[in-house]
Amino acid sequence: MKTNTNSYTIIYSVVLVVVVALMLASVYQALKPQQDANVMLDTQKQILYALNQDRDMTNEEAAKLWQNLVEADDMIDANGNVVEAGKQGGTEAGFQHLNSAEAKDGKLVVFRCKVDGETKYVIPVYGNGLWGPISGFIAVNGDKTTVFGAYFNHEGETAGLGAEIKDSKKWQDLFKGKELFANGDRDHVALSVEKKVTDPKTQVDCVTGATITSNGVADMLKAEKGGLQPYVKFFNAK
Template structure:
């Protein structure tokens, strides 16, 4: 075949594309287990951060803490009943659920022990200004007050909406807040507000990030993907 012909150029390009595609696919498959492990570890750390664990922990410390602190990663329904029981240091039940599962009524519940005290961690999902946001709310054994919180985002503005993730001091404002207002235990009252009128249930909004702050509140109140679907569990003994 003539090397200066159109046929040669097309065939040469096609073979080259196939070789590159094969190599990329091979590299992707080879690295996927490592990528999956990193994603899993990152999520474990976020849950541990919500439980007020040291944010400077090493990967090895995180794995060890996870096995010690997480009693079970259950899946429950809207009535608070266990649909699938997790296990100590579990990553095969509730841990595997995502926002899509939450919106379908499959609720992840992490049962934990911190310094011998019962804690519960609930994942929440919502939308910020530029994209999805999510978080983990750690709740005390009374099921009525917040023990800790950690929030994450995909594309919020640095220095503004991104503060929900980057500003630990702001996340710490949630500690001790009540999930419900007064005797009304049917509706989640926890919220983020520009003007705090009820310090027991409200946290100051992030300065300059009204829509992202509203998105955090919506994560608490939403019937799908929020705290609200856990109300019956939170009212159970």
């Protein structure tokens, strides 16, 4: 075949594209298991942070803590009943449905944990901030009425005030001890982030200068999908 013709150029280009695509696909498949493992470990660390564990933990320490503290990653229905039970240190039940449509369509994820001999429940939450999605985990005490700890993540947020929801442990610690409900109303989640706190039992000060992101956290906590509100019957169950 003549190499100075248009047909040769086209065929050569097509072959080159196919070869490069196959090489990239092979590299992706080779790296995917490690990428999935890294994502899982990062998520586990976020849950452990919500349980007030050391944020400077190594990967090995995180793996050990996960096995010791997380009793099960359960799936529950809208009535708070377990429909798929996880296992000690598990990642095969509720963990697999984090951020999935199934977990938001009648089935919910709850991590049952034990910290210093006391039961804690970690709830995943999802919402929207100024520059993109925000997410987090709220750890609830065994009484199902008060917050044990919280961790929020906002990968799309630029460095600055809005990123405080992720980077500031001091701000996240403000959630500790807050009550989920107010004035005896256990049908509606009252936990919120406010620019002006009027109920210190249920409200946390917003991040100064990051009103939109703070509002995103507030909306996320009370949302009917992705928030704490769908867990009301679980919180009320004995």
